[in-house]
Amino acid sequence: MSSEPVAAPDLEEARRLLRTYLRDHDSGALAGARRFGSAAQGHRDPQARAELTALHAEVEQDRRSLASVMQRLEITPDPLKRLVTAAGEQLGRLKPNGFLAQRSPLTDVVELEALTMAVTGKQRLWETLAALGPEITLTDPDELAGLRDRALDQRERLGRLHAASAAALATG
Template identity: 40%
Template sequence: MEPADDRTLLGIYLNDHLAGAAAGVELARRVAATHDDPGGRLRGLADDIAADRGALLSITMSLGIPVRRYKSMAMWAMEKAGRLKFNGRLRSRSPLSDLLELEAMRVAVEGKAACWRTLLTLADDEPDLDAAELRVLEGRAQAQILLLEELRVEAAGKAFRGTGAADDTGPAA
């Protein structure tokens, strides 16, 4: 077996991130549709996540790396299958589902931010990588992380205390 060259590894890396982004877009859209979203923050977040996937697809293609759509389709199907989980309720949606979905989204966006930072390290050697665009994408990911953390804390409060915010003071004496 021959060792893979850098370009092959970059192709695998970007296609794996594209696959994760396909699942992330589906999850973000579903979360936006199922959660209470009075200010439209989740809808805006879902739109941004879809745009970020589009940016990653454009970057991948600009580097001349073939897109492996079967990976994205597999992750899309896994996201659909992931909806079938036990949440402690049979007929209604559990507040625990909201919390777990927001935590999954946060982890996914952290991974996306790491991808942008990785690509930034290659920008000096890859003329098709636009460092300014990658910095904008990484900044947008950081803003998404902050929003998801705010929403996650609210969901934790609803799930475990029946309130809108988690109490960081610890257990009462």
């Protein structure tokens, strides 16, 4: 085994990789926002619906922040990735849930788990951009820290909603 250090990619290669990475996150953010909207409309608990509606608005703001980063870097969304991701998100709603004509009580729990995973991915996006540095991302580190902190707050709020939804399974 060679102990030689791996050469860091040059700026051009880093930007090429970043373009792919941001396009992937852009398509995921679109699907995630749609899922937040769906969960906000369909959750069984009215207080949870209100919190999910607020979270959905924040997620849309985060999508605009990502679009701004991409615009600064002259990266356009990939329409094919967006289409495939949106189709996958739609197909995910068709899964059998044991109930023919109504929403399963498990749906709230499973949706909150999926939303938590989406927010965790978004948190990691902001952390990755911060690690790359402003010379590559053309993004203010304080802006990225604020976006990361908002993602952490969103995860905590989703965690509370998940705990309440899971507990509601026991009470019917």
